Amino acid sequence: MIRLDHVSKLYARGARPALDDISVEIERGDFVFLVGASGSGKSTCLKLILREERPTSGDVHVAGRHLNKLSSWRVPLLRREIGAVFQDFRLLPNKTVYDNVAFALQVIGKKRHYIQSMVPETLELVGLAGKEKRFPHELSGGEQQRVAIARAVVNHPPILLCDEPTGNLDPGTSIGIMRLLDRINRTGTTVLMATHDDEIVDQMRKRVIELKGGQLVRDQDRGVYEVEQS
């Protein structure tokens, strides 16, 4: 589903590379944690997959597309196959919960009756049934993140990228969000989640990819956040 082949990324000539010869493959239906300190290259990795950035060298394949050769007018089509969730939720404050989720379908030209059936269904999935008419500022952080997740998955993308989705949430709320992501993963969606949250990683026991200074230092099935130094 996602394959990086000897990928390096230099933001400025001569600077230390943000990613240094990374090769990684994520299969359809995987749940993968991407861990590492700030500046280790997690965000760059996600940006390459979303094609917000292009690799300096190496190849990136996502959802059957070779991103190095993807023309810029096809990038929107790629993004329709990737749902994205961020630490800061990125909701539109002047739109209701329903409209925030519907917005994602409106701007890719879905028909109204399709939107009217998909949005309530997705809100139900994320546990926000009955809160359609609330505005984001009337919701708790966890609920806002559920809206963001609903928006990311309402179009049924095969891939869900999460950039520190629990970074702004307390531990109890985070667990709820993780249960939701796990449920989405079980429907066949590939989930790649960049995180700092060691408790969550240790609890979930999923595949863990660790980056350090732009290099891949660990790729472990059923892994934990930090391996004991020996």
Added chain:
Amino acid sequence: MRLRFIMGEVFSGLRRNGTMALSVVLVTFVSLTFVGAAALTQIQVNDLKDDWYNKVEVSIFLCPDNSPDIKCVGGVATPAQEAAIKAVLTDGAAGPFVQTVTYESREEMIANLHARDMSNQFSSLTVDQGQASFRVKLKDPTKFETVADVVRGMDGVQTVKDQREIFKGLFSILNAATLVAAGLAAIMLLAAVLLITTTIRLSALSRRRETTIMRMVGASRGLIQLPFMLEGAVAATLGALMAGAGLWLSVRYLVEDWLKQSVTFVNYIGASDVLTVAPWLLVIAVGLAVVASVATLGRYTRA
């Protein structure tokens, strides 16, 4: 769905950026009014040229009695000289350019003068003081020099006058007015482009949250950028419509109702001429908006 979405975005953008949108409307209004005024002035000049040049004649004045002019030392032009001149004009070297030739003798000239002389200022003039002339109408008024060169050196000819000379002053004033209007228009158009650019940029920045989400969920670049382009285009179009209306009103009431009544010997442009200019103003307005959008949007809503 998409159309409704785009139009909704356009109008919410215009509402949110109300003062900027208004300034775009006003600047395009003023600049296009100047453009239109320049165009209408040129239409007027061309109308006048067509109209007047068809009426003007070349006058060949023949030698009068007792003229101090060195060309007329032989005294009044003789019938033989007159016949020679007429022959050149009708069948000779000047023939191909000449449409009609009318001869006005000294007697006729004085008689005509007396007939038109209501206040009897010229009643004391006698035939001796008259001057005979040929009135020549050219097939092409611009060929004046060719004809004048042929006739000027002939015996009995005092001067050759082109009546177009009379209008030269007026036309140079009108042309200068066109230049001034066009110059102001150019400056105002530049201001309009800069203002539209700024407006679109502000609008794009103030809606960055929306555009970021739109990019994220895979909206096409066209859909992301179109509302901003249309925003500029709608404002500029409003300005163009106002300019068209303003020009129409001024032609209708200033030219048709006032100038036409007070200065009657001229054929003026009418409100219908504004209708030929106005579509071009619209084209210019939309063109400006498109240029400004293309210059701005690439940077602020990148894919």
